[in-house]
Amino acid sequence: MLPLSAVLLGLLALALAWPVPAVLARARWPRRDPVAALVCWQAIGLAGGLSIIGALLVHGLSPWGGSLPEAWWTWAGHWVTGAQPAAPVRGDHWVAQTLAAVLALELLGVLVLSLVRTARTRARHRALLELIVDPVPGVDARVLESPVPAAFCIPGARPLLVLSSGMVAELAPGELAAVVAHERAHLTERHHLFLLPFVAWREALPVLPAAGRAHDAVRDLVEMRADDVALRAVPGARPRRTLARAIVAAAEGGAPRGALAAHGGVLTARVTRLLDPPAPLPRWGRPLAVGAAAALLLLPTTLLLVPALT
Known part of the structure; x- marks a missing residue:
């Protein structure tokens, strides 16, 4: 069974790979404020890469721990000290890591x-x-x-x-x-x-x-x-x-x-x-766009780190 965070990261990566860029590319507001739109595009690219790689890592390292930091540390120890994972490692885990x-x-x-x-x-x-x-x-x-x-x-x-x-x-x-x-x-x-x-x-x-x-x-x-x-x-x-x-x-x-x-x-x-x-964006338009971009970057980061804090 896939970890929940891996599923959510995968869905986010899928959204950022197709529907979100398609909607933003067709939107008319970016020409009203190119700076805000450029910030959003940068966030989409960074968050998309982080989401897909994060989803694969979370699933691939899941036998070594319930959170990515814990699993990463245990996985590294496996290659140094020979420590065994807590759960069986299947072929799909190695494929995801690769x-x-x-x-x-x-x-x-x-x-x-x-x-x-x-x-x-x-x-x-x-x-x-x-x-x-x-x-x-x-x-x-x-x-x-x-x-x-x-x-x-x-x-x-x-x-x-x-x-x-x-x-x-x-x-x-x-x-x-x-x-x-x-x-x-x-x-x-x-x-x-x-x-x-x-x-x-x-x-x-x-x-x-x-x-x-x-x-x-x-x-x-x-x-x-x-x-x-x-x-x-x-x-x-x-x-x-x-x-x-x-x-x-x-x-x-x-x-x-x-x-x-x-x-x-x-x-x-x-x-x-x-x-x-x-017409230019209203005064709250640019802060809203920049805030949405920041939230988009924080979302995959949160999905990767929150399991380690709970």
Whole structure:
């Protein structure tokens, strides 16, 4: 018989693997407050991983104790001192332990691999670009000779913001300032770190629809957040229209792998949001979303630790 905590953790993992991400991805409120939505997505990813690995561990180690801390300590002692478990160890217990170890190593390994691979790719692109780009007069950016309008930034220890010569020639000064402010927002708020766990999740679990859905949703949200930050620095009486024109102008441009581009995300949704902005969340909206995210993280932690306290 499965321990109750393992059953509850498994149900939570199932909910966080499909219906919860599907509901959040289709919800309309995230575009009203991308920051709160990003916090919720991070909580879903962390709680989902903790739930599935925790469920497997609780069941796999159940012959060694009624709670995970006790079972873990007794299981470790079994390999050191030869202490025997309190209940018979069946094949499904060993399978659960193995699956928990494989899944944890896979998620952690893919995350580290994605971090290293992305950092190397960005370093390679940065080194190449620094040989062929020149400073933009009056703008804190570099210009790449290309007739195609493009704007992107390469984050990292030495961030690089690049505009194509086509973009500089096509945009008015206010629109150019809007593009630069958008890319600066990506760099200042380190949006690439928000994306990294979901890139790894998608690569580690490609058959899971929620992985791709979560990655796309977080990608769109960081672009919307960068739009919001950029609006504060856009000159003129109609900053939203100015930024929308700049985004559309950059739509034909590309960007190196690992870069964040001005045309990223769902372009239609971003332009619509700029020209017809949704009403902001009420004052209690963000605290409620952040509180729900915190509760979501505490739930699997509680299910893992409470049996040890009772």
